[in-house]
Amino acid sequence: MREVYIAGVGMTKFGRLERGQLELFGEAAMDAINESNLKPKDIQALFLGNSVSDLDEGQTVLASHAASEIGLDHVMATRTEGACASSSIAIIIAFVMVGSGFFDIVLAGGCERNTASPTALATRIMNTGPHHRYESPTGITFPGMFAMMAHMYAKKYGVSLERLKEWMAMVAIKNHKNGAKNPKAQFQKVITMDDVFSSIMVASPLQLYDCCPISDGAAAVVVASGNVAKKLTNKPVQIIGVGQASSGGLSTQRDYTLPVARVHSSRQAYKMAGLKPEDIDVVELHDCFTIAEIVATDTLGFTEPGRGGIAVEKGETEIGGRIPVNPSGGLKAKGHPVGATGAAQVYEIVNQLRGKCGERQVEGAKVGMTDTLGGPFASIGNIILKRGW
Amino acid sequence: MREVYIAGVGMTKFGRLERGQLELFGEAAMDAINESNLKPKDIQALFLGNSVSDLDEGQTVLASHAASEIGLDHVMATRTEGACASSSIAIIIAFVMVGSGFFDIVLAGGCERNTASPTALATRIMNTGPHHRYESPTGITFPGMFAMMAHMYAKKYGVSLERLKEWMAMVAIKNHKNGAKNPKAQFQKVITMDDVFSSIMVASPLQLYDCCPISDGAAAVVVASGNVAKKLTNKPVQIIGVGQASSGGLSTQRDYTLPVARVHSSRQAYKMAGLKPEDIDVVELHDCFTIAEIVATDTLGFTEPGRGGIAVEKGETEIGGRIPVNPSGGLKAKGHPVGATGAAQVYEIVNQLRGKCGERQVEGAKVGMTDTLGGPFASIGNIILKRGW
Numbered sequence: 001m002r003e004v005y006i007a008g009v010g011m012t013k014f015g016r017l018e019r020g021q022l023e024l025f026g027e028a029a030m031d032a033i034n035e036s037n038l039k040p041k042d043i044q045a046l047f048l049g050n051s052v053s054d055l056d057e058g059q060t061v062l063a064s065h066a067a068s069e070i071g072l073d074h075v076m077a078t079r080t081e082g083a084c085a086s087s088s089i090a091i092i093i094a095f096v097m098v099g100s101g102f103f104d105i106v107l108a109g110g111c112e113r114n115t116a117s118p119t120a121l122a123t124r125i126m127n128t129g130p131h132h133r134y135e136s137p138t139g140i141t142f143p144g145m146f147a148m149m150a151h152m153y154a155k156k157y158g159v160s161l162e163r164l165k166e167w168m169a170m171v172a173i174k175n176h177k178n179g180a181k182n183p184k185a186q187f188q189k190v191i192t193m194d195d196v197f198s199s200i201m202v203a204s205p206l207q208l209y210d211c212c213p214i215s216d217g218a219a220a221v222v223v224a225s226g227n228v229a230k231k232l233t234n235k236p237v238q239i240i241g242v243g244q245a246s247s248g249g250l251s252t253q254r255d256y257t258l259p260v261a262r263v264h265s266s267r268q269a270y271k272m273a274g275l276k277p278e279d280i281d282v283v284e285l286h287d288c289f290t291i292a293e294i295v296a297t298d299t300l301g302f303t304e305p306g307r308g309g310i311a312v313e314k315g316e317t318e319i320g321g322r323i324p325v326n327p328s329g330g331l332k333a334k335g336h337p338v339g340a341t342g343a344a345q346v347y348e349i350v351n352q353l354r355g356k357c358g359e360r361q362v363e364g365a366k367v368g369m370t371d372t373l374g375g376p377f378a379s380i381g382n383i384i385l386k387r388g389w
Numbered sequence: 390m391r392e393v394y395i396a397g398v399g400m401t402k403f404g405r406l407e408r409g410q411l412e413l414f415g416e417a418a419m420d421a422i423n424e425s426n427l428k429p430k431d432i433q434a435l436f437l438g439n440s441v442s443d444l445d446e447g448q449t450v451l452a453s454h455a456a457s458e459i460g461l462d463h464v465m466a467t468r469t470e471g472a473c474a475s476s477s478i479a480i481i482i483a484f485v486m487v488g489s490g491f492f493d494i495v496l497a498g499g500c501e502r503n504t505a506s507p508t509a510l511a512t513r514i515m516n517t518g519p520h521h522r523y524e525s526p527t528g529i530t531f532p533g534m535f536a537m538m539a540h541m542y543a544k545k546y547g548v549s550l551e552r553l554k555e556w557m558a559m560v561a562i563k564n565h566k567n568g569a570k571n572p573k574a575q576f577q578k579v580i581t582m583d584d585v586f587s588s589i590m591v592a593s594p595l596q597l598y599d600c601c602p603i604s605d606g607a608a609a610v611v612v613a614s615g616n617v618a619k620k621l622t623n624k625p626v627q628i629i630g631v632g633q634a635s636s637g638g639l640s641t642q643r644d645y646t647l648p649v650a651r652v653h654s655s656r657q658a659y660k661m662a663g664l665k666p667e668d669i670d671v672v673e674l675h676d677c678f679t680i681a682e683i684v685a686t687d688t689l690g691f692t693e694p695g696r697g698g699i700a701v702e703k704g705e706t707e708i709g710g711r712i713p714v715n716p717s718g719g720l721k722a723k724g725h726p727v728g729a730t731g732a733a734q735v736y737e738i739v740n741q742l743r744g745k746c747g748e749r750q751v752e753g754a755k756v757g758m759t760d761t762l763g764g765p766f767a768s769i770g771n772i773i774l775k776r777g778w
Contacts, residue, residue: 001489020522046635054444058513059521061472061764064650068637068767074653077635077768078478081468083450089467093482100390100489124447132448133409246435246466248457261453264463375450378457379466 001099005229005236005388007222008036011347014217014335015186016115021050021057024218025111026070028340032107032220033070037232040071043222044103047094048079049087049110050339051374055125056113072107081339083129083374084286085244086110087219088342088381092242094223095383104228109220110339122214126338129375131249140250143203143211145376146289149256150205153291156257157306161205167309168290169196172209172332174318175287179329181359186215186335210290215335219343221350234389237350240367241273241384249376259377262299266371269382270301275367277301280384282352282362283323284345285371287330296371297325300382324362327352342381345370353387390488394618394625394777396611397425400736403606403724404575405504410439410446413607414500415459417729421496421609422459426621429460432611433492436483437468438476438499439728440763444514445502461496470728472518472763473675474633475499476608477731477770481631483612484772493617498609499733501726511603515727518764520638529639532592532600534765535678538645539594542680545646546695550594556698557679558585561598561721563707564676568718570748575604575724599679604724608732610739623778626739629756630662630773638765648766651688655760658771659690664756666690669773671741671751672712673734674760676719685760686714689771713751716741731770734759742776 010031012024025048033040048063059065063077080089087110094108114122123141130136130145154164172191179185191209199208229236245264247253253260270276277300285300287293294308302323303311311317317325328334328348331341349368351357370383399420401413414437422429437452448454452466469478476499483497503511512530519525519534543553561580568574580598588597618625634653636642642649659665666689674689676682683697691712692700700706706714717723717737720730738757740746759772 001491022522051449052443054441054514054517057521058517058525060440060470060517061768063471064635064764064767065520065637067635068641072635074634074636074650076481076633077471078482078633079470081449081470082452082466092465093467096486096489096491100485100491102390102485102489125443128443128447128449131454132446133411136447244465244467245463246453246456246461247463248454252457261463375453378453379450 002101003226004095004099004239005224005226006350007224007229007232007236008032009221009347009350010035011184011219011344012217013184014215014337017216021053021111021113022066022069024216025066025109028109028218028220029070029107032222036222042105043072043075043107045076045097045106046072047090047108049090049342050079050112051081051083051086052125052128056117082379084338084341085372085374085379085381086339088370088372088383089244091221091343091346091383092244092381095239095242098223098225104225106223107220108223109218109343111218112337112339113216114214114337115216134251135249143206145250146291147203147206149295150291153257153295164309165205167294167312168210169193170312171287171290171293172196174312175326175330175332178319178327178360179333182329182334185329185333186213187333206289212288212331212336215337217335217337217340219340219347221343221346235354236388237353238386238388239383240386241269243268243382245380247378249378253377256377257295258299258305261378261380265380265382266300269384273384275384280367280369281365282327282349282368283325284328284348285325286373287326287332288336293325300371319360319362327360327362342370342372345372346383349385353385391490392615393484393488393628394613394615395628395739396613396618396621396625397421398610398736398739399424400573400608400733401606402573403604403726406605410442410500410502411455411458413605414455414498417498417607417609418459418496421611425611431494432461432464432496434465434486434495435461436479436497438479438731439468440470440472440475440501441514441517445506471768473727473730474761474763474768474770475728477759477761477772478633480610480732480735480772481633481770484628484631487612487614493614495612496609497612498607499728499731500607501728502605503603503726504605523640524638532595534639535680536592536595538684539680542646542684553698554594556683556701557599558582559701560676560679560682561585563701564715564719564721567708567716567749568722571718571723574718574722575602576722595678601677601720601725604726606724606726606729608729608736610732610735624743625777626742627775627777628772629775630658632657632771634769636767638767642766645766646684647688647694650767650769654769654771655689658773662773664773669756669758670754671716671738671757672714673717673737674714675762676715676721677725682714689760708749708751716749716751731761734761735772738774742774
């Protein structure tokens with residue numbers, strides 16, 4: 001495998017957008033291609049993460065239509081799906097396609113449009129993650145799943161729900177504070193502890209402000225070989241480690257506080273990169289619910305298991321802290337257009353490593369990591385990136 | 390890229406099956422794993438082609454659930470989607486993953502369950518292929534799309550519709566004759582010219598027997614490096630060429646009689662294999678409608694453009710003919726569970742090259758090819774396989 005770089009990135013604003021997902025992806029993709037000083041005809045393949053285009057827009061063969069839409073005529077075009085991890089997976093496949101020498105320049109990314117559906121349908125659409133035979137019929141939803149995660153976390157570590165809820169609220173406050181500095185975030189406003197605790201209960205102990213929003217959006221990256229990337233840009237970012245792993249549904253997992261797929265995926269990525277958690281300067285991780293950030297911080301090894309909440313309380317995960325988590329605002333404030341999320345995390349880390357993040361810049365960041373969790377903790381992708389210059 | 394082989398294959402019977410797609414895939418996958426003299430724990434990744442699991446069964450993260458179902462714990466598991474080409478794409482990615490040395494043993498395949506839906510819903514589900522903004526709203530369906538292909542074919546080559554309809558009927562008769570010799574085919578009965586012409590009109594000039602059925606089923610293959618495959622089996626089959634290409638919807642294409650994505654895809658596959666159409670001994674190609682077989686035969690270079698129908702009439706595409714086409718019965722008689730079709734084509738070619746096809750064996754076949762066409766002629770995968778011993 002040869003060295004693989006990211007030459008350029010693009011991303012739409014996230015939020016409730018009045019455009020279809022092909023148009024959204026086109027915007028992000030053209031930004032990534034332009035930033036790479038390329039033309040569409042230079043791109044040799046497209047891997048496009050998307051979770052539910054068939055349900056949302058009645059569209060399959062999404063990658064072919066998306067390629068055509070931006071003039072990538074007749075390239076290999078593949079949609080990849082692993083729920084929320086869909087576009088992390090797309091980038092991981094692009095990494096192997098380029099690393100192997102099969103292609104030199106590949107476009108990868110993701111898109112999703114979820115706000116066009118009525119709320120009830122959105123809930124049904126989101127709820128395609130659990131095992132459709134054993135789990136969905138029980139009525140389990142994602143808020144319910146992560147509420148169980150919170151209860152299990154409190155019990156395992158002997159923390160009161162009240163204390164855990166405070167930590168969770170601090171995650172929301174931190175990520176909204178970061179999102180307020182991100183012009184592409186869905187929510188760009190700071191919130192208070194009182195806002196969180198006075199919001200409606202969704203699935204105890206998760207209140208409204210513990211939950212990320214339903215969003216539309218897209219993100220894209222140009223993945224290129226070392227030789228090519230260094231000609232295209234003076235700020236290439238190297239992909240130095242990838243990991244992807246899976247598990248079955250909730251009923252197959254013993255401990256939701258350390259999702260087994262994430263344990264495998266992150267260990268693979270660290271091993272490939274030859275790094276440890278303490279070598280990471282900034283991380284974008286999967287905070288679809290506030291408890292999810294605490295669990296991810298623990299599982300990725302940034303905190304001792306059970307200390308993820310204390311780390312938030314101590315400011316260790318703030319921009320400027322020991323390990324800044326979700327400087328973009330995370331899914332919580334930036335938004336979570338499912339299939340776009342993994343690529344949007346890479347977009348943020350690439351810009352952090354380039355020092356282009358303005359008010360939310362993590363100073364001196366040289367190595368960053370992404371983490372995207374799909375379905376019932378059942379599909380996970382991790383990518384480790386490093387300044388290439 | 391190192392040499393890549395198929396060590397084992399598995400496939401369910403196709404038809405109206407009373408099982409979910411995870412169970413169907415499990416059956417095919419375990420057959421492929423067992424035939425490869427492996428255990429699930431030996432498999433390092435899963436690529437699973439599937440077109441509409443979200444619409445059909447309300448299931449995303451399908452590959453993770455499918456992996457877990459058969460004990461592939463915590464492997465990289467990815468669903469790939471390119472409509473009918475979904476599992477050809479899965480195998481092509483597996484080819485690169487193994488060829489690059491990233492993995493040694495990968496499971497790839499596909500599954501789909503389409504018969505559980507009422508007919509109207511099945512039509513809607515199938516109709517997710519055309520561009521959802523520019524084409525689906527016009528009311529275009531797949532029968533309509535391929536009917537246009539037939540009209541364009543007749544006009545371009547100066548053939549009367551009556552003559553073309555005879556050729557198309559001969560495709561149906563040939564493929565049913567082959568399917569009658571395939572115990573896994575959905576339809577195992579021979580039909581006559583009279584059966585075809587007395588069947589109901591679906592979309593002129595396509596009558597019922599010009600159309601493949603709605604089906605359930607799954608197929609899987611174990612892809613392995615040369616060193617590994619040769620230890621596992623004394624009949625490994627080598628993947629010597631792959632091609633995959635795309636195009637936009639119908640409105641972006643000038644000539645439906647030579648789909649541009651297939652031109653690109655097949656040329657790539659031939660080039661990688663270092664072969665020409667005349668070097669292929671047997672082909673499984675995308676006969677979702679009878680006209681589709683004639684067009685595919687032309688476009689893949691087995692016949693001069695415009696001669697695909699005459700070749701059928703002369704028996705050139707029969708088992709025993711110059712270039713046997715669809716000895717399995719093809720989509721027309723074997724059935725077409727969308728996401729499974731590409732892998733099922735590979736299943737047939739592998740068994741043809743092994744000489745294991747009994748009454749439908751193409752004698753002495755050493756090199757075979759598959760061809761899968763997805764959506765509005767917009768996603769195509771081709772795979773060329775060769776006897777490895």
